[in-house]
Amino acid sequence: MTKVDAEPYEFEFTLAKTALVMIDWQRDFVYPGGFGESLGNDTSKLLKAMGPAQKVLQQCRAAGMFVVHTREGHRADLTDLPRAKRERGNAPLRIGDMGSMGRLLVRGEYGHGIVDELAPIDGEPVIDKPGKGMFYATDSDTVLRMRGIEKLIFTGVTTEVCVQTSVREANDRGYDALVLEDCVGSYFPEFQEAALAMIKAQGGIFGWVSDSTRFLAALGTPGVMAAASR
Numbered sequence: 001m002t003k004v005d006a007e008p009y010e011f012e013f014t015l016a017k018t019a020l021v022m023i024d025w026q027r028d029f030v031y032p033g034g035f036g037e038s039l040g041n042d043t044s045k046l047l048k049a050m051g052p053a054q055k056v057l058q059q060c061r062a063a064g065m066f067v068v069h070t071r072e073g074h075r076a077d078l079t080d081l082p083r084a085k086r087e088r089g090n091a092p093l094r095i096g097d098m099g100s101m102g103r104l105l106v107r108g109e110y111g112h113g114i115v116d117e118l119a120p121i122d123g124e125p126v127i128d129k130p131g132k133g134m135f136y137a138t139d140s141d142t143v144l145r146m147r148g149i150e151k152l153i154f155t156g157v158t159t160e161v162c163v164q165t166s167v168r169e170a171n172d173r174g175y176d177a178l179v180l181e182d183c184v185g186s187y188f189p190e191f192q193e194a195a196l197a198m199i200k201a202q203g204g205i206f207g208w209v210s211d212s213t214r215f216l217a218a219l220g221t222p223g224v225m226a227a228a229s230r
């Protein structure tokens, strides 16, 4: 059992029953010209979480941890896009409209893709989700249960929207969630702080919060960890 220094108390996991979840590291959120910017957000605010998330991804891969990626987006014909989601925000460009990285939040478009730095590799499932949470209208639960996964380590964007929604959904399905605070990003620092506070409050009502330094210290030397936990 590996123990991570975390709040509200130590998070324990075994490699074989744990997955790293990379939430929505898509160009549409992280770079100018995508969906995030169309809503009036400053996308540069998300960039600082990318370096630590990349380090965690590399070390988890080296340790042999199961990795899953998610992408928020819709079918090209928008038949899975609720009217409410398309109209919400009253932005000049909406989901499905053409932006500088292709049609906003549409599957197959350049902007919908995951940034090169965190791109999935063979053996890492990519879960396409039409909503904010990773479980709604997806096969996430099946993919995780087939591997015997019980614990989830979260990185991604944005903290208070798709990360937090996914953590809440995971909690209701019986998973333990650990969020790495320097590996999640928000357009609003105050929402980031509040979301993380909500997750770990009340004895960890939704889960645990730690950071990449403490997590990687616990993960230890990848080769040794991988051998010890199998």
Ligand code: C5J
Binding pocket: 023, 024, 029, 072, 132, 157, 158, 159, 161, 162, 163
């Ligand atoms: C948003 C997400 N913010 N991935 N999506 O609309 O957090």
